[in-house]
Amino acid sequence: xxxxxxxxxxxxxxxxxxxxxxxxxxxxLMSVPAVFVLFLGGWWVVSVNHHFVSSTNLENESLGPFQLxxxxxxxxxxxxxxxxxREQDDGYSYSAEDFFLKTDKxxxxxxxxxxxLPVETSSGLNxxxxxxxxxxxxxxxxxxxxxxGLGQASVYIDRDQRYKLTIWSTDDTTVSNMWLSRY
Numbered sequence: 546x547x548x549x550x551x552x553x554x555x556x557x558x559x560x561x562x563x564x565x566x567x568x569x570x571x572x573x574l575m576s577v578p579a580v581f582v583l584f585l586g587g588w589w590v591v592s593v594n595h596h597f598v599s600s601t602n603l604e605n606e607s608l609g610p611f612q613l614x615x616x617x618x619x620x621x622x623x624x625x626x627x628x629x630x631r632e633q634d635d636g637y638s639y640s641a642e643d644f645f646l647k648t649d650k651x652x653x654x655x656x657x658x659x660x661x662l663p664v665e666t667s668s669g670l671n672x673x674x675x676x677x678x679x680x681x682x683x684x685x686x687x688x689x690x691x692x693x694g695l696g697q698a699s700v701y702i703d704r705d706q707r708y709k710l711t712i713w714s715t716d717d718t719t720v721s722n723m724w725l726s727r728y
Contacts, residue, residue, distance in 0.1 A: 553578050599686040603703035603710055608657040608725050609644075609664040613708060617652050643722075656726040666723065670712070674720045679712050696721060702728075 556577045564571025606612070610621045622628050628639045636649040643660030665671045668682045676699065687699045696715035702708075713722040 552581055598688045598700075598702055600704040601683055601686050601701040601710075602705075603701060603708040603725075604706050605667060606703075606708065606710060606725060607667040608659055608723060611646060611654055611657050612667075613654055613657070613706075613725060613727055615654055617646070617648050617654055656724070658722065658724045660722040664723075666710075666725075670720065670723065672720050672722060676712070676714055676718055676720060679720060683710070683712075 557575045560571045560574025628641045631638045639646040645658040647656040699712045701710040709728045711724040715721045
């Protein structure tokens with residue numbers, strides 16, 4: 546904390562007084578906070594951006610009986626009845642309790658989400674499992690962020706398929722929700 550205070554207040558102040566004797570030294574001392582802020586901003590952009598995380602293979606990943614880009618059939622809805630269907634500008638959305646599914650106009654699945662319902666991914670992850678199990682299944686190539694009301698998200702990206710798997714946790718240890726979508 547003292548070091549941060551020194552960086553933000555004392556170095557620029559010292560630089561201001563040194564500037565009259567040495568313009569280079571004064572400029573360097575006054576610019577330290579800006580460099581520090583740019584460094585922190587750059588670190589934040591890299592750590593919370595899917596463009597900088599390595600790809601994870603999610604090609605065959607599914608959520609329950611549903612897989613991205615496959616055509617939606619009524620037979621797959623048996624375990625999720627009754628489903629509420631809504632027409633949207635770019636397709637349809639279906640919801641039942643804490644399960645959501647979105648399709649495009651051709652009825653191909655583009656997004657899936659499951660919370661309290663016992664829906665397992667094809668790799669064996671369930672809501673209620675630990676984040677440690679998710680790391681064992683999907684690896685360490687993910688980024689995280691927090692969103693109010695949803696908790697912490699661990700996001701895995703498959704660049705080849707353009708898939709994104711978001712694993713939510715409200716207590717930082719247990720999987721509370723899973724989203725599988727195209728980006």
